[in-house]
Structures are given as C-alpha cells and as structure tokens.
Amino acid sequence: xxxxxxxxxxxxxxxxxxxxxxxxxxxxxxxxxxxxxxxxxxxxxxxxxxxxxxxxxxxxxxxxxxxxxxxxxxxxxxxxxxxxxxxxxxxxxxxxxxxxxxxxxxxxxxxxxxxxxxxxxxxxxxxxxxxxxxxxxxxxxxxxxxx
Amino acid sequence: xxxxxxxxxxxxxxxxxxxxxxxxxxxxxxxxxxxxxxxxxxxxxxxxxxxxxxxxxxxxxxxxxxxxxxxxxxxxxxxxxxxxxxxxxxxxxxxxxxxxxxxxxxxxxxxxxxxxxxxxxxxxxxxxxxxxxxxxxxxxxxxxxxxxxxxxxxxxx
Numbered sequence: 001x002x003x004x005x006x007x008x009x010x011x012x013x014x015x016x017x018x019x020x021x022x023x024x025x026x027x028x029x030x031x032x033x034x035x036x037x038x039x040x041x042x043x044x045x046x047x048x049x050x051x052x053x054x055x056x057x058x059x060x061x062x063x064x065x066x067x068x069x070x071x072x073x074x075x076x077x078x079x080x081x082x083x084x085x086x087x088x089x090x091x092x093x094x095x096x097x098x099x100x101x102x103x104x105x106x107x108x109x110x111x112x113x114x115x116x117x118x119x120x121x122x123x124x125x126x127x128x129x130x131x132x133x134x135x136x137x138x139x140x141x142x143x144x145x146x147x
Numbered sequence: 148x149x150x151x152x153x154x155x156x157x158x159x160x161x162x163x164x165x166x167x168x169x170x171x172x173x174x175x176x177x178x179x180x181x182x183x184x185x186x187x188x189x190x191x192x193x194x195x196x197x198x199x200x201x202x203x204x205x206x207x208x209x210x211x212x213x214x215x216x217x218x219x220x221x222x223x224x225x226x227x228x229x230x231x232x233x234x235x236x237x238x239x240x241x242x243x244x245x246x247x248x249x250x251x252x253x254x255x256x257x258x259x260x261x262x263x264x265x266x267x268x269x270x271x272x273x274x275x276x277x278x279x280x281x282x283x284x285x286x287x288x289x290x291x292x293x294x295x296x297x298x299x300x301x302x303x304x
Contacts (some may be wrong), residue, residue, distance in 0.1 A: 061189075127256045130218060
C-alpha cells in the first residue's frame with residue numbers, strides 16, 4: 001500500500017496513477033476542442049487561476065526556485081512565466097526515486113479580456129508564486145441609476 | 148518528473164462520519180536517495196509550511212501530511228485548477244536499520260527535506276585492503292622456488 005523507500009517499483013499508488021494516465025490519454029484522443037496554449041496534465045508548475053470582481057489571481061505551485069530569476073511577462077491578457085529549477089544531484093548517493101521536476105519551464109495563461117496588464121503584482125511565498133492582475137475599471141459591473 | 152499527482156484517498160475518520168466520500172489528497176513528488184550515513188527524502192509541498200506539517204513515525208511507517216495555505220481574496224471564484232486539493236499526504240515504509248527517532252526536517256520554499264540517519268552499527272565500514280600484490284608476489288616467489296625443487300617451472304594460470 002505504501003511506496004516503499006528502498007525499492008524502485010511504485011506499489012499501488014503508481015499503479016493507480018498509471019491507470020489514471022491511461023484514462024487521460026484515452027480522453028485526449030477524443031476530438032474535443034483543446035486550448036492552443038493548454039499543456040499536458042502534470043506539467044510543471046501546476047497552475048490555479050481564480051477571479052474576484054476586482055482582480056484575477058494566478059497561483060503557480062513552483063517550490064524550490066529562485067524567485068528573482070523568474071521571467072514574468074504580460075502581453076494584453078496573456079501572462080507568461082518562465083524559469084528554471086535546478087535540483088542539485090548528490091553524486092555520492094544512490095537514488096531510488098527522482099520524481100521532482102528539474103530543468104527549465106515555461107507556462108502561459110490566457111486571462112479573460114478585461115485583465116489590466118498595467119496593474120500586476122507578484123510575490124513568492126512557501127514555494128507558491130502568486131500573481132495578482134487587476135481587472136479593467138471599464139469592465140466592472142456598474143450600477144445604473146434611473147432618472 | 149511530473150508535478151504532484153492527485154490521489155483519491157480515504158481518511159479513516161471521514162469514513163466514519165461521511166458515507167464513503169473519497170477525499171482528494173495530493174501526493175507530493177519525492178526524490179529519495181541514500182548515502183553512507185542515511186536516507187534523504189525531498190518532497191515538493193508548495194504552499195505548505197513548518198506550522199502546517201505533520202510527521203508521524205509509527206514503527207517503520209512514516210506518514211507525511213501537510214496543509215496548503217495560500218492567500219485567497221474574499222469572494223474568489225475558481226477559473227482553472229491543476230491543484231484540486233489543499234492537503235498533501237504520503238506514506239513511506241522505512242526499514243529497520245534507520246534511526247526513526249532521529250529524523251531531521253527542513254523546510255524551504257515549499258520543499259521539505261527529511262534526513263533519516265542509519266544506526267551507527269549498520270553504517271558501512273571501510274574495509275582496509277592490505278597490500279595484496281606484495282603478498283601474491285611473495286607467494287609466487289615461494290611457489291617458483293618450491294617448483295624448482297620439484298622440477299615444475301610454470302605458475303598455474
């Protein structure tokens with residue numbers, strides 16, 4: 001039931017994951033519409049996007065990176081984050097599992113049209129990069145008063 | 148290589164309270180390596196921190212649980228989510244030569260590093276190899292000398 005520490009094989013969880021991936025790949029073959037910038041599930045770093053009436057919040061779950069070396073850019077409503085994660089390898093050690101992502105990454109998020117590229121704020125805490133993008137004032141719902 | 152995977156797991160207590168509703172937990176991506184002194188586990192648990200981490204050792208079972216906490220403004224509505232849970236969980240079976248009472252845990256930028264030392268008596272000891280060639284050469288000289296006595300001259304092999 002548990003991923004054993006000293007064995008390479010994965011046990012039930014890996015078996016389950018393999019099954020899940022197989023099902024996912026089955027669904028991929030369906031002629032469903034796919035976003036041009038969408039990525040395969042499991043791509044590093046995972047992203048969550050949320051919205052409030054005032055702003056959009058983008059969360060990138062990218063632990064163990066140097067936030068200063070991240071490249072963030074926004075063009076109209078397309079937000080791009082690129083960076084690199086280096087996992088140092090202990091040459092003297094024997095590795096049993098290497099599941100953590102290492103290398104360069106790039107992810108793009110298409111925000112709704114009313115994202116304001118001039119008002120973006122980003123911070124990195126506990127391995128999560130949070131990017132707040134304000135919504136354009138003009139797009140906010142307004143109260144209309146009757147004369 | 149992949150990011151954290153979602154696993155459908157069931158909690159013992161939720162089993163009792165709720166009618167078998169599976170709860171999604173995140174299975175943190177983990178690197179495991181061993182050197183002479185112990186085993187190191189490195190786990191990706193972004194959004195978790197020292198305060199929201201539970202490490203439990205039960206005999207030779209190590210349970211790691213962590214809670215994600217991220218800033219979420221009021222009235223937030225999800226548009227897209229790769230991460231669909233706020234709880235990490237993973238269990239490892241340890242082996243008996245590990246000193247489970249002496250685990251060292253470090254947290255940095257959403258990466259948890261656990262260092263489990265091996266018991267002193269099972270750490271590999273360097274075995275001194277004595278000057279084998281000199282010994283062999285001596286043996287060969289002695290053999291040759293003996294062989295001459297018996298009329299044999301060739302060293303076997």
